[in-house]
Amino acid sequence: MRFPTLSVAILAMTLTTTPSLAADPAGVHRMKLGDFTVVTLKDAQGMRPLDKLIANPEEIPNAGVKTPDDPAPLGVNAFLVDTGASLVLIDSGNGKAANGQALDNLRAAGYQPEQVTTVLLTHLHGDHVGGMAVDGKPIFPNATVYLERREADFWLGPDALKTAPESRRPGMEKAKTNLEPYEKAGKLKIFDGAATLMTGFDVVPAYGHTPGHTAYMLESKGQRLLVWGDIIHIQQLQLPNPNVSLVFDVDALMARETRKTFLAHAVAQGYPIAGMHMAFPGIGYIKPADKGYRWEPVSP
Template identity: 40%
Template structure:
């Protein structure tokens, strides 16, 4: 039996231990929420899906003085390398499940390649995807099509602009490309060819509707066959514009600034101006592959450039 003094000391020690435990800091989780968002465009459910982010030395990539890029980023509380989103968009029309772009897969390192886990977190399985529309065949848009050489989306038909397919899937073009550009061809071939072999690839040869409510519109320049996709339901529109813009903080104010990834700089700028002018005039929603996730918003003209108005956060109702 403990004497009264020892019992008192024991009780104080126990109470102190419990109080310390109760006030201890909870462990840090250090992981983000699943990268998906959701909205309705008319009767269509649209789910932007994050493939992750990648740090880009945009001061070396944009075609203006590096110090000018760095100064603009600093004014926007950003820095180089710029953490850049890589977005895809899943569209459920009610009769078709269509994925626009697929992220980088294993082509760009561990900070990307998250599309599949986020697609599943959003409530879908890769086997459910009916069609995949590729804006262009750069690796950060097609890499998610395959895993270890096998098709990730076994039931999907993949579609992309014919000019992109003719260019990036050509062995002759890869052979004559500079050494630092060959990887673009290798990534496209590794990602697209398994679908070609399975009879699951179909080139887009002109503008027009692919499935009811989703149309392809050629906007060449960034690549030879770069294609945008217009989603339309009950009078509401969303244009998925791929890589018409990469660095909003710079290129909204100065849309003439192009980037080293552009195949044809003049055509890329012309496509951006044409699309942005139309979106600003008509007020429809746009989605960009490299705008900050979820990459959705509206455009307004502002001086010689544009103002980006991110979509207001909304719940599904």
């Protein structure tokens, strides 16, 4: 795993919310990160039965949670980063057709989809790419979309549909439908592994959950935030026991190793995390615990 090194000394850091926070609607959360404003856009909040989520239920008792919530809370967040010069959306949620609220919350936060200059995708599961297009039209017509090569090959490659198991095909169709308008307009850019996409936005490979699953390290004025996509889905179980795997993991063993590396690195370096499935507003710190790790959310 290659994490970008920080060019400036890490400042003792407390993330601060903007003064307008109290006025923000329920599905919007704003936080300052140096010169950036990071806006959490709530997309969904649901309850899912554990037996439909966990691939290795025998690991559940090792989480030390006496009675895990079942069904378990599972939300979806997207993150919008206002750098002052650019408006960068990281993932797009489920899409309105699947009751996703990220677009409504983007508008509620005071932005318009036409203002989005850049979309960074962590991976192509439907709860991340489903909000990119509707009726063959791009929702973010002025945005350049960035996607990892392994992820593009796996979901959109010429042989992808032919070789995929039946269960994965609807997801492939959804990814294709949502990205085609950008590809046709020459606005889909493929990157390969670690890269700096723009100032303050570094790619951190996080393969396993999907073949090209990607995290993004944000940095402004020496303050960092790792937007880690789907490293954790069920925080009540996977933080105390990172061996717990999800049925959605394409390569569960690689995903587990990636999860462990990311958790250890976040603790060692002390930077905050933004997670697509961490409890809204999805931003907080990873702390060591008696068993594994625990989540310390930023103040709502």
